[in-house]
Amino acid sequence: MAKWFLGLQLFHEHACVQLPYADRVERVSEIVKRNRKTYEKHSGDIEDAIRELEESGLNVNEWCHLAPESELQRLECIEEINARDDPTENAEENVPDYIYVRSATREMAIVAEPAAIDPTVLRGMYRNLNRKQASVFYKVRDWCVKRACSSKPIEQFFYYVNGGAGTGKSHLIKCIHAEATKILLRLPRLAEEADICKQTVVLAAFTGTAAFNISGTTLHSLLKLPRSLKPPYQGLGNKLDEVRAELSIAEILIIDEISMVSKDLFAYVNTRLKQIKGTDLPFGGMSVLAVGDFFQLPPVKQSKPLCVYDPTRLDHWRDNFKKITLTDIMRQKDDAAFAELLNRLRVKDKSHELSEPDASLLATR
Structure with missing residues (x-):
């Protein structure tokens, strides 16, 4: 393996080739350098990001910034589970649950499921x-x-x-x-x-x-x-x-x-x-x-x-x-008073004036 790697390194540094579309012989190292500029424009930034990730570790809480609604729901579920005294309380016995199995080999679309x-x-x-x-x-x-x-x-x-x-x-x-x-x-x-x-x-x-x-x-x-x-x-x-x-x-x-x-x-x-x-x-x-x-x-x-x-x-x-x-x-x-006010507002036209009691109640909110 070491000999193969050494041979590859020597080929890269000293060999010269003529590509099918070229009219002259070029050094392999120059061809590689030119292609890297074309296809690896951001390789340095990517390597720096990977190095920073390895040094600082993965931020496991980043999801709360990307999807705060889902994070809130997750935290509420954890709180609810922890607060439950007996997970088997009121559980029905001998009632089979109808489940379905997802195929492990099938390509699945990403969908929002309840x-x-x-x-x-x-x-x-x-x-x-x-x-x-x-x-x-x-x-x-x-x-x-x-x-x-x-x-x-x-x-x-x-x-x-x-x-x-x-x-x-x-x-x-x-x-x-x-x-x-x-x-x-x-x-x-x-x-x-x-x-x-x-x-x-x-x-x-x-x-x-x-x-x-x-x-x-x-x-x-x-x-x-x-x-x-x-x-x-x-x-x-x-x-x-x-x-x-x-x-x-x-x-x-x-x-x-x-x-x-x-x-x-x-x-x-x-x-x-x-x-x-x-x-x-x-x-x-x-x-x-x-x-x-x-x-x-x-x-x-x-x-x-x-x-x-x-x-x-x-x-x-x-x-x-x-x-x-x-x-x-x-x-x-x-x-009840505020709920009734909301129902009255729901059907009002823009030209209808608010009654004084309704205006006073809204002013308290």
Whole structure:
């Protein structure tokens, strides 16, 4: 080995060669030097960074600066686990958990997946649902049970959960996602599959921030939508098989912040899912749970929101979706006066003046 290395060093320092595209003989060392200038412009900086890393060690807390939300969630989970007296308390016995195995050899895409919730914490979340939230939760749950137990197709559901800020819409999404996913993984067609790494319940939103808040993805990223949604419809082309495989077992689509979804985007989602699922059923046969508040942010670029009826075009929103309104304020439930003020502000027009009591209450915050 030493002789081979010595021979290589001598070749580098003293040998001369003529390259196929050159018209003269050059020293090997000059060729190497020239190529390093071209292809290793920042090699010195990289070597300095590696040397500094080796001397100072890896900063294990750097993640808290890159993703503070995830770091906060991690610390809260650790605190919750440490505070728990008995991890086996209220544990159910003889209840098998439905799990799935990820293939170690398969190339996986990086996706934002909801963090697994401890069963004890999840049961507490279920118990905290108010009457209206529970009615939606059990409607979806009953549909999932019928879907998992029946060999025949089950009619899709289309629900719109409406409610102002603080009414527990995000909490409801988490509960429905966890329960529906658990039940739908029992579908007979999935029972024999060893690699159930796809989603049965898909979480999506219009913006990246809204998608991040529910651990989902944007509609454009999920369905590979074009930047321009103007007709004619643009098919997926070569990406069809990729997206079809990703949504192969998807049964429910949950769209948060539905107020930001325009009529054009909603129509494109419907057409795209038809293409992906290979059926003419609305939204490709998938059930849809839309969540949001039309008093909040509207679609961008003056596009028409879904709640504005347009008689000149097919309206999937008006014709198919059943509206369920959440009315109980959960976030400020211990401050009823302030919660009622928020609801009054929610429906006020810019020309409406604040009453003196409301102005006084706002001045205290």
